[in-house]
Amino acid sequence: MSEVAVVVACQRDGAGxxxxxxxxDAPFTDEERCRIPATLGTSHAVFLRPTGNERRRPAYKLRFFTAQGxxxxxxxGTVAALAVLAEREGGDHDYYAALRTSQRNFDGRACRNGDGVTASFDAGPVSLRNTGGPELRSVIGGLGLSEDAVAGDACVASIGRPRLLLPIRSRAALDELIPDLTLLRAACDGYGLLGCYAYSPPDRHGRAAARMFAPSIGVPEDIANANSTACLAAHAAGFGIHRLAVDMGDHLGSPSTITATAHRxxxxxxxxxxxQATIVRTVMR
Structure with missing residues (x-):
């Protein structure tokens, strides 16, 4: 039997x-790992494996699964993992961990915030490239948009896997998106994209809204997508915006906010x- 924590990650004002x-982690098969999100009603599952200590911090290997793989x-998922580790090991002090995935090593930290935890991590290097032509037209066609609905230069950003960052002219227009998920998946698969992160341009305070569509990995729409928000932060830093708070999940009835900062x-x-994250329940599986 394994104890599973269900964490709501990237909450807004303690909700959503x-x-x-x-x-x-345990000697699960990957098929068993893929079943856990559907069984528990989550989009993702995170598996933790302790690897000792690094830089005088507890070290963990993280693996992430959806129903698709x-x-x-x-x-x-990293925010959720840090909330669980801080609850187990952090006590009343700020918690620091050395984290590892299949691609990189990075640091994470968490601190208690009322009944929950505020967690953050180093997102790692972000690569950006311009996009246009058939690639852009194919993706926006899958979103049911015309090119005049795009509010600025779209780009492809990668932080492990590439995704399209698509600026939409307003929050209202963003709310009205009704993607054709079959067309969008075909477009993303055809160009090797994880999905499309559509967003309203940040205001002067760095506040924005976004919706992330990733049918290729079994997530028609993500409630919160921190890695894509990190990509947007890297893109926005080129325009002098160094602090973001991005609202997501409203269309799905689960308001979420992801924060990101950039420094050179x-x-x-x-x-x-x-x-912000809160452990809402634990179950035995």
Whole structure:
């Protein structure tokens, strides 16, 4: 029997958030790992494996699964994992961990915030490239949009896997999106994209809204997508915006907010992304 924590990650004002399953890894098959999200009513599951200590911090390997298979990274899943680890090991102090995925090592931290936890992590390097032509037309066609609905330059951003960042002229227009998921999946599969992160341009305070569609990985629409928000933060930093708060999940009845900050070092812009999380229940499986 394994204890599974169901965590709502990236909440807004203590409500909403993306339900995520977090549990210690074991000799599961990948098929068994894929069944856990559907069994518990979450979009993702995160599996934790302790690997000792690094830099005087507890170290963990993270693996992320949806019903469709394994992902190389999951931002809100990382926030959920940090909430669970902080609850187990952090006590009343801020919690720091060395985290590892199949692709990279990075740091995470969490602190208690009332009944929940505020967690953040180093998102790692983000690559950006311009897009247009057939690639852009194919994706916006899957969203049921015309090109004049795009509010600025779209780009493809990668933080492990590429996804299209698509600026939409307003929050109202973003709310009205009704994608054809079959067409959108075909477009994303055809161009090797994880999905499309459609967003309203940030205001002068760095507030924005977004919707993430990723039918190719079994997530028609994501309640909260921290890694795509980190990608947007890297893109926005090029325009002098260094702090974002992005609202998601309203269309799905689960309001969420992801925060991201950008600062420059010798390697370019470094992004830190995170949000609030609460463990809502634990179950035995």
């Amino acid at each position: 958030g993306s339900p995520t399953a977090v549990l210690d 394994e992902l190389p990274a999951c931002g809100h 070092d010798r390697t370019g812009h470094r992004i830190r992304v995170g949000g």
